[in-house]
Amino acid sequence: MPIPRSLPLLLSLPILTSLGMGLLTACDGEASAPLPVSDAPRPVQAAQVVLSSGASQSAHTGVVQARREVEVAFRTGGRMVSRAVEVGQLVAAGDVLAQLDPADLGLSLRAAEADLASAEAQSRQARNDAARSRELRAAGHVSASYDDQRVASARAAAERVASAQAALELARNRLSYATLRAPSPGVVTALLAEAGQVLPEGQAVLRLADPAERELLVRVPESALPGLATALAEVRFWARPDVPVAAKLREVAPQADAALRTYAVRFTLEAAPDWVALGMTGTVRLAQQGEPAATLPLSALHDRGHGPMVWRVLPPSGGASRIEAVPVRVRALAEQTAEVTGPLAPGDTVVAMGPQLLDPGQRVRVVQTRLSATLR
Numbered sequence: 001m002p003i004p005r006s007l008p009l010l011l012s013l014p015i016l017t018s019l020g021m022g023l024l025t026a027c028d029g030e031a032s033a034p035l036p037v038s039d040a041p042r043p044v045q046a047a048q049v050v051l052s053s054g055a056s057q058s059a060h061t062g063v064v065q066a067r068r069e070v071e072v073a074f075r076t077g078g079r080m081v082s083r084a085v086e087v088g089q090l091v092a093a094g095d096v097l098a099q100l101d102p103a104d105l106g107l108s109l110r111a112a113e114a115d116l117a118s119a120e121a122q123s124r125q126a127r128n129d130a131a132r133s134r135e136l137r138a139a140g141h142v143s144a145s146y147d148d149q150r151v152a153s154a155r156a157a158a159e160r161v162a163s164a165q166a167a168l169e170l171a172r173n174r175l176s177y178a179t180l181r182a183p184s185p186g187v188v189t190a191l192l193a194e195a196g197q198v199l200p201e202g203q204a205v206l207r208l209a210d211p212a213e214r215e216l217l218v219r220v221p222e223s224a225l226p227g228l229a230t231a232l233a234e235v236r237f238w239a240r241p242d243v244p245v246a247a248k249l250r251e252v253a254p255q256a257d258a259a260l261r262t263y264a265v266r267f268t269l270e271a272a273p274d275w276v277a278l279g280m281t282g283t284v285r286l287a288q289q290g291e292p293a294a295t296l297p298l299s300a301l302h303d304r305g306h307g308p309m310v311w312r313v314l315p316p317s318g319g320a321s322r323i324e325a326v327p328v329r330v331r332a333l334a335e336q337t338a339e340v341t342g343p344l345a346p347g348d349t350v351v352a353m354g355p356q357l358l359d360p361g362q363r364v365r366v367v368q369t370r371l372s373a374t375l376r
Contacts, residue, residue: 041320041365047352051292062218064280066209075177077201100178112171116164123157130154219262231286302355311351320363
């Protein structure tokens with residue numbers, strides 16, 4: 001009986017099956033074995049740290065004012081008949097500024113003098129009556145109560161004399177108040193009343209400023225308040241921009257303006273030149289010293305839940321470098337860079353791109369290093 005042609009193939013199937021199972025078993029053994037992890041350094045792009053001085057500057061515009069400025073007024077009422085000064089005029093202490101009509105005040109003075117004369121006459125009469133009453137009482141002709149009445153009347157009359165003297169002194173003072181005099185040297189900055197106007201007591205007639213102490217009044221936002229006390233101030237005026245004038249912070253308003261939401265700040269102009277006039281416009285520049293800062297690309301910052309940080313590349317050892325985390329504080333952000341402060345030293349190298357792909361202590365290989373300020 002002839003052997004079919006397919007018989008050799010059928011006979012070889014068990015052998016092929018055995019070989020296939022052996023190959024699968026070998027492959028499965030190789031797959032189950034742990035693959036070796038490569039410790040090759042990861043290539044990174046780095047940035048070199050360059051620290052700036054950390055000083056910041058700000059500028060605010062204001063107007064020159066006198067530190068002491070008062071509104072001068074008459075201490076009595078009446079019709080103002082004359083004014084002896086104009087705006088911008090310098091006056092000395094005691095100079096006549098304005099005059100009231102003294103007619104009514106003179107009449108009040110004469111009335112006070114008449115009241116004093118009458119009170120003195122009544123007081124003399126009361127004293128004489130008290131003296132006679134004491135004599136009559138000593139002789140037994142009047143009672144003690146009658147004598148006490150005469151003594152009390154004499155005391156009351158003496159008090160009326162004292163009151164009339166005080167009224168007379170007040171009338172004399174009011175007559176002297178009809179002449180308005182400068183309380184201190186200064187310059188007239190505003191006129192608030194004119195001749196012929198009837199003024200009540202205390203209404204301001206003019207504004208007088210002492211030019212000896214000048215200061216610059218500026219208004220700053222609340223963000224500029226921190227550091228004002230320690231900032232170095234320098235003022236330059238639009239009239240003479242080439243001449244700096246030293247300034248010193250004197251006062252910061254405790255409350256913001258209700259409309260502008262700004263704070264009034266006054267800087268004293270120390271040894272201001274004579275050409276610095278009241279009302280001039282000037283700009284005060286404030287320089288504040290701060291912690292040195294580094295400018296890094298935004299891509300160098302990373303946050304793993306503990307605040308912003310950067311990877312610092314340690315010096316190479318064995319042909320590769322390792323990285324460590326350095327916490328930083330962000331002081332300012334730009335479109336592509338960030339200004340940070342922290343324990344960074346000039347010349348340090350930090351990872352500039354892909355910090356989220358790295359782990360602490362990982363080996364890296366710097367493939368490109370550029371200045372952080374020029375890295376884009």
